[in-house]
Amino acid sequence: MGKTKQPSSDKQGILRFFASKIFWLNVFAALVLTIGLLWGLLFFVQEFSRHGESQTVPNLMGKTTLEAMEELDNLDLEYVVMDSTFDPDERPLSIISQDPLPDSKVKSGRTIYVTVNMTTAPKTEIPRFEIGTSYISVREILESHGLKVGDIIYKPFEYKDVYLDMKIHGEKKSLKPGSLIAKGTKVDLILGNGLGDTKITIPDLTGLTYIEAVNLIQLKELSLGTVVASGTINDSADAFVFKQFPTAGNEKTVNLGSMVDIWITEDPSSLPVETEEEID
Numbered sequence: 297m298g299k300t301k302q303p304s305s306d307k308q309g310i311l312r313f314f315a316s317k318i319f320w321l322n323v324f325a326a327l328v329l330t331i332g333l334l335w336g337l338l339f340f341v342q343e344f345s346r347h348g349e350s351q352t353v354p355n356l357m358g359k360t361t362l363e364a365m366e367e368l369d370n371l372d373l374e375y376v377v378m379d380s381t382f383d384p385d386e387r388p389l390s391i392i393s394q395d396p397l398p399d400s401k402v403k404s405g406r407t408i409y410v411t412v413n414m415t416t417a418p419k420t421e422i423p424r425f426e427i428g429t430s431y432i433s434v435r436e437i438l439e440s441h442g443l444k445v446g447d448i449i450y451k452p453f454e455y456k457d458v459y460l461d462m463k464i465h466g467e468k469k470s471l472k473p474g475s476l477i478a479k480g481t482k483v484d485l486i487l488g489n490g491l492g493d494t495k496i497t498i499p500d501l502t503g504l505t506y507i508e509a510v511n512l513i514q515l516k517e518l519s520l521g522t523v524v525a526s527g528t529i530n531d532s533a534d535a536f537v538f539k540q541f542p543t544a545g546n547e548k549t550v551n552l553g554s555m556v557d558i559w560i561t562e563d564p565s566s567l568p569v570e571t572e573e574e575i576d
Contacts, residue, residue: 355398356391356410364391364410372404379411382442384480388415417478418442424473427519427555429459431487442479449486452517453553456490460519488519494552500544503567506535506560513556521555527563535560538567 351371356364361377368375378395386392393411396402420441425434435445446465453460462471465482499516501509506523513520529535539559542550550556561567 350401353396353400356394374407378409380414382414382417386413417480419476420479422471422473422475425459431457434459444482446482447484450489451486452491453488454551455488458488461486491552495549496552498544498548501537501540504537506532509537519555521557524559526561
């Protein structure tokens with residue numbers, strides 16, 4: 297059998313299909329779809345790659361956590377409060393430190409760690425100082441307890457710039473070691489002025505009550521040294537001085553600001569005979 301020849305009409309039909317409007321509409325639709333897919337792919341890649349872009353860390357110091365959150369959101373950065381402390385010079389709930397530091401370069405999505413100022417000052421214990429401790433040591437210890445040095449008040453004492461007493465800023469009452477006080481409080485320090493050449497007569501304290509003796513020591517611009525209790529002292533207001541050092545008499549003198557040690561008791565039998573008679 298011989299081969300069957302394809303009719304020429306079929307070839308002409310194919311040519312007419314490629315030249316038809318439907319064909320070109322399909323081609324156009326395919327091109328539009330391809331371009332749309334490519335554009336969408338490029339957009340996705342760009343959005344995804346943004347997370348690797350570099351950002352400059354803003355300065356958050358002094359701002360509230362809400363202000364910081366709004367600013368970091370605009371830069372695609374996160375923040376976490378890592379710690380809180382108290383600084384009386386900063387407003388409550390404001391940021392007082394940050395990591396990384398301002399103007400650092402970081403990638404988008406990086407977390408910024410901040411420390412926030414507390415609304416209420418925590419308490420700290422008043423440290424104990426021995427009379428004669430250097431001013432530098434006292435200041436460093438106070439600062440390590442979160443306290444600040446207020447006014448420096450000088451008082452007659454044989455050594456200069458050594459510790460004598462401390463008070464809350466602006467108050468007259470001495471601070472009691474071991475008591476609690478708010479961090480950030482200013483503490484006034486009473487220091488020696490080193491006027492060791494000025495002489496003063498030693499007052500006789502024997503027979504006086506503890507309160508009377510302390511007042512006389514301060515009046516004479518001397519310093520109270522060691523207080524030694526004999527027996528049990530229930531109330532210092534009821535105690536009497538029965539011994540002192542340096543002793544008084546014969547126009548004995550000491551340097552202005554010198555320390556006077558006293559021995560106190562609530563037992564009248566410990567008092568000198570002549571002093572006891574005067575009391576009776």
